[in-house]
Amino acid sequence: MVVTVAGIGLIGGSMALALKDKGFATELIGVDLNEEHTKKALELGLVDKIATLEEAVAQSDLIILAVPVSAVLQLLPKVLNLVNDKQVIMDVGSTKLGVVELAAAHPRKGRVVATHPMWGTEFSGPEAAVRNAFAGKATVICNKEQCDADAFELVEQLYHLLGMRLLYMNAEDHDVHVAYISHISHITSFALANTVLEKEKEEDAIFELASGGFESTVRLAKSNAQMWVPIFKQNRDNVLDVLNEHIAQLRKFKACLEKENYEYLQELIENANKIRKVLNRP
Amino acid sequence: MVVTVAGIGLIGGSMALALKDKGFATELIGVDLNEEHTKKALELGLVDKIATLEEAVAQSDLIILAVPVSAVLQLLPKVLNLVNDKQVIMDVGSTKLGVVELAAAHPRKGRVVATHPMWGTEFSGPEAAVRNAFAGKATVICNKEQCDADAFELVEQLYHLLGMRLLYMNAEDHDVHVAYISHISHITSFALANTVLEKEKEEDAIFELASGGFESTVRLAKSNAQMWVPIFKQNRDNVLDVLNEHIAQLRKFKACLEKENYEYLQELIENANKIRKVLNRP
Numbered sequence: 001m002v003v004t005v006a007g008i009g010l011i012g013g014s015m016a017l018a019l020k021d022k023g024f025a026t027e028l029i030g031v032d033l034n035e036e037h038t039k040k041a042l043e044l045g046l047v048d049k050i051a052t053l054e055e056a057v058a059q060s061d062l063i064i065l066a067v068p069v070s071a072v073l074q075l076l077p078k079v080l081n082l083v084n085d086k087q088v089i090m091d092v093g094s095t096k097l098g099v100v101e102l103a104a105a106h107p108r109k110g111r112v113v114a115t116h117p118m119w120g121t122e123f124s125g126p127e128a129a130v131r132n133a134f135a136g137k138a139t140v141i142c143n144k145e146q147c148d149a150d151a152f153e154l155v156e157q158l159y160h161l162l163g164m165r166l167l168y169m170n171a172e173d174h175d176v177h178v179a180y181i182s183h184i185s186h187i188t189s190f191a192l193a194n195t196v197l198e199k200e201k202e203e204d205a206i207f208e209l210a211s212g213g214f215e216s217t218v219r220l221a222k223s224n225a226q227m228w229v230p231i232f233k234q235n236r237d238n239v240l241d242v243l244n245e246h247i248a249q250l251r252k253f254k255a256c257l258e259k260e261n262y263e264y265l266q267e268l269i270e271n272a273n274k275i276r277k278v279l280n281r282p
Numbered sequence: 283m284v285v286t287v288a289g290i291g292l293i294g295g296s297m298a299l300a301l302k303d304k305g306f307a308t309e310l311i312g313v314d315l316n317e318e319h320t321k322k323a324l325e326l327g328l329v330d331k332i333a334t335l336e337e338a339v340a341q342s343d344l345i346i347l348a349v350p351v352s353a354v355l356q357l358l359p360k361v362l363n364l365v366n367d368k369q370v371i372m373d374v375g376s377t378k379l380g381v382v383e384l385a386a387a388h389p390r391k392g393r394v395v396a397t398h399p400m401w402g403t404e405f406s407g408p409e410a411a412v413r414n415a416f417a418g419k420a421t422v423i424c425n426k427e428q429c430d431a432d433a434f435e436l437v438e439q440l441y442h443l444l445g446m447r448l449l450y451m452n453a454e455d456h457d458v459h460v461a462y463i464s465h466i467s468h469i470t471s472f473a474l475a476n477t478v479l480e481k482e483k484e485e486d487a488i489f490e491l492a493s494g495g496f497e498s499t500v501r502l503a504k505s506n507a508q509m510w511v512p513i514f515k516q517n518r519d520n521v522l523d524v525l526n527e528h529i530a531q532l533r534k535f536k537a538c539l540e541k542e543n544y545e546y547l548q549e550l551i552e553n554a555n556k557i558r559k560v561l562n563r564p
Binding site: 276278 | 464466468471491514536551553
């Protein structure tokens with residue numbers, strides 16, 4: 001099967017590698033506006049050739065949109081206008097409501113499968129692509145009732161082949177969930193980095209001391225703005241809800257310290273410890 | 283050399299293992315009020331025998347205080363009253379000003395070396411002890427001018443043997459630094475866990491989706507309240523300063539979203555990305 005990957009960065013590049021390794025894609029065509037990325041993607045063997053969007057779609061059975069979520073909304077109508085009723089379009093962005101709504105308004109809507117494989121790192125670009133990246137992780141397929149049966153089945157088959165656990169939900173629920181388990185983690189990490197960097201102006205020695213705990217909470221702060229600004233923009237209402245809740249939770253810690261209420265501080269920490277049961281789930 | 287470890291948990295247990303492995307301790311005596319811990323420590327071979335504080339100090343060349351920082355302040359005067367001018371007391375707690383001030387008021391103050399090895403995990407108790415835990419990490423020695431030369435040299439030798447990088451600073455500076463690079467990470471992680479757990483009451487599916495990014499930012503939320511409440515209490519003023527700064531940083535993200543100022547949001551993220559230069563330092 002000929003597969004186009006539009007956007008050959010962290011996710012698109014890793015997806016390309018996986019589809020080639022598993023024999024799902026016999027030919028892989030890369031589409032990317034960034035010339036350095038296309039050059040690098042060829043060099044790294046992520047794709048077999050580079051083409052324009054139009055050329056690539058004309059030759060492909062499956063078109064995967066792996067661009068930032070703002071670009072997905074620009075690309076999707078173009079690709080929908082180019083495909084026939086055998087070709088399949090799959091997106092892999094971190095927000096889903098915009099995609100399914102946009103697709104729903106198009107006569108070829110059944111060809112679009114809106115998905116979100118729950119894997120990523122804090123790095124970006126084709127060099128960030130990782131072999132066997134998705135195995136064992138969850139992937140979400142949204143509003144499957146909107147998809148043509150054959151399109152949906154192809155995408156299911158693809159994710160099964162990658163070794164992913166499939167979850168089905170509507171796009172609205174998906175966007176709420178990811179605000180809680182992904183988007184807010186990034187905001188806290190960005191804000192934590194800024195908190196420390198603000199202080200660094202005075203105190204260089206801090207960095208001598210940074211240990212494992214700091215690295216793990218601040219790791220996501222290395223994440224790419226081109227990817228994340230559009231995610232926060234598209235999921236603005238949910239992210240604001242969670243951010244308000246998070247600030248309220250932080251204020252409880254602040255109040256405990258201000259009032260020297262260490263019994264309540266202990267309760268807050270013991271409540272937080274319940275996250276163990278979540279992280280230790282199979 | 284006979285070494286007593288008071289508090290045979292994560293740090294004390296790991297320290298005991300390391301000192302035995304490196305041949306620094308020929309005999310290791312464990313002191314712990316928690317009987318389950320002493321039983322477990324013997325079972326795991328972390329220490330050679332268990333004794334009361336008085337018995338243990340009487341037989342030891344070096345006494346390591348690895349109890350929660352509140353207990354350090356209770357134990358230290360007792361141990362100071364028990365030691366002669368050849369024995370050395372070393373503490374390994376996460377806050378240092380209280381320790382050096384307390385020691386300074388005692389005639390045997392020169393026997394105390396206040397240190398903070400910058401290693402830990404989110405687990406606790408003797409079962410959490412890790413072999414070869416400290417190698418390659420930094421350790422801080424505070425107010426070394428307060429120590430007798432022989433006591434200081436013994437502790438330096440110990441940390442060199444563990445393969446740690448030694449840093450020297452005064453206790454006041456130390457406590458500011460750790461508020462930024464360790465204590466605030468724990469608070470953000472606890473608060474993030476509570477944010478998500480608050481929501482879980484409504485939405486169980488969130489947990490199906492938790493991926494690597496979430497796990498890494500929330501990992502520290504598993505940390506033990508018995509250890510962390512005393513740390514926050516002793517470092518209250520510094521932690522409050524940092525927490526205020528952190529909430530202010532989060533409010534900037536909130537304001538960007540509320541006002542849909544995505545240019546500034548991008549700036550905030552790009553500024554946070556500068557943390558790369560810190561994390562990538564050798």
